[in-house]
Amino acid sequence: MADPAKTKGTIKFLVWGILAVALVYYTWHSYSSGQMITWYYWEANQDGYAINADTFRNATKEKPAVLEIGSFAAISGLQAVKVKKGDRLPQNCNGIISEKIIKEGKRATLDGNSLKVTVPTETKEAKGFKYKDSFKHKGIHTNPWSGVQNLFMVIGMGLTLGYMAEGFTDMMGIKLQKIKHYEGAH
Amino acid sequence: MFDFAIAGIHAPLFLLMLTGFTVGIVGGFIGVGGGYMVTPALIVFGFPGYMASGIDMTHIAGKAVIATVRHRQLGNIDWTLGLAMVGGTMLGVEMGVRLLSYTKALGLSGVVLLMASVAIMIGLFLYTQIETHRAQKKINQLSSEGKTVGRELSTSSLPKLFQSIKLYPIVRCRTARLVISMWVIVLVGISTGVLAGFFGVGGGFIRVPALVYIVGATTHIAVGTDLLEIVVSGGYGALRQSMMGNVDMIAVLFMIVGAMFGAQFGSIATSYVRGPAIRYILSYSLILATVGAFLRLVYILSGAKFEVLNFAAVVFTLGEMIFLCFFIVSLVVFAVRFRQGKWVPPWIPSLVVSA
DSSP states (O other), X not given: OOOHHHHHHXXXXXXXXXXXXXXXXXXXXXXXXXXXXXXXXXXXXXXXXXXXXXXXXXXXXXXXXXXXXOOOSBOOSSEEEEEOTTOBOOBTOOEEEEHHHHHHTSSEEEETTEEEESOOOEEEEETTEEEEEOSBTTTEEOOHHHHHHHHHHHHHHHHHHHHHHHHHHHHTTOOOOOOOTTSSBO | OEEETTTTEEEOHHHHHHHHHHHHHHHHHHOOOOHHHHHHHHHHTTOOHHHHHHHHHHHHHHHHHHHHHHHHHTTOOOHHHHHHHHHHHHHHHHHHHHHHHHHHHTTOHHHHHHHHHHHHHHHHHHHHHHHHHHHHHHHHHHHHTTOOBOSOOOXXXXXXXXXXXXXXXXXXXXXXXXXXXXXXXXXHHHHHHHHHHHHTSOOHHHHHHHIIIIIOOOXXXXXXHHXXXXXXXXXXXXXXXXXXXXOOHHHHHHHHHHHHHHHHHHHHHGGGBOHHHHHHHHHHHHHHHHHHHHHHHHXXXXXXXXXXXXXXXXXXXXXXHHHHHHHHHHHHHHHHHHHTTOOOOTTSTTTBOOO
């Protein structure tokens, strides 16, 4: 006859395992379908030009990237869309070159109906460690619901994976008893 | 290599899972989030700094939930103590962040931050080392007298002092077997929260010793209860970081999957050891992190002349993760050998439990 504790463990493992797989699939689907990315690059947080920073990451002062300014619904390659604070961002946009940066003229300048980018990255530091910072993520505002969605997913994953692992050890017959903290001299 | 569309980089998934796994072991065992190790690792993998902090904080929340589930099963969580501390911790973190902004405004943050962290960590390391060494000697002495030694033994007299403060309301923590003023718990939460907010970390490496040496909880309960705190503070951090757009969820997902295995091992490993073993490893993690911070401090004070110091700081910080994992795994292996009656080094019996 099957050990009831092991049977209970198997049920626990299966139920939480299915929930964990469903949550992982949902996260993966939200990411790969572009829904999560759209929520991230939601609206402009400052006046400037919406761009896709990945398209000109190799630009230099000698070989600047020239971005065509227009009112595109989706950014494709070297294009930029003028936006004001609070505007919804065009598709494929992942950052904003602010009016301030253009006025400074050190990294990007306006040239008629185009935007010339000469310094796409600068070296910054976080907790003492250096990294290359681009225009990506600059001046954008994330949909507040993405924070709630992420929190739900991460806590959900923690719970489902945690209980699934607990079910697994129960199923395998690995008895994990409560620790007796106060036995013996202490 | 995987294309992280939100972070905008290509990075190997295997390394992310491995990082999650190793930090999971350490976090599950000593009750820390491991932020001071993960953020630099992610930067080394190519993630921008803001993204590294966001991914780190979000993965910590998930990993803490996994470890908390297991520590709950092992009876290492005092819910009353944990929940009483949460409010103070959150208030403290906010105060710490404001203090950081103030020192930044004065143009002091980098040097002040590093000097303060080096001083506090060295102080904690020395106190933990001395106290734990005394505890280990006492265990050996009791064993030689033929007495059964409990899982926990602390020689610090500080908890008695704090427990004698009769300021109402008084809280009864059943699992930790403590009767203590609520104000002590709240003040511990605030002060450790200030340090956590100021240093930009989860604060487990300060909170676990505070729970042991000030509140008087056993080390195992301090670890489990601290992980519960990290669920709340990490969850809040994850929400804020996500709202700022600093989180790539796929990177978090893979780190959590790695952390699931690591946190299981780390949490279950606590059932093989006595309190002093956990405190030893916590103190080693403190001193190794201090060496990394000290190297960066010298690098900054020397006007960033010696790039080798910065490189050594990176090596130390990442090496620490591997060293601690190796230490924990060795301890469990020796504990199993000890249970089987096989040879173990002479310092092992006082650190592990026989059954």
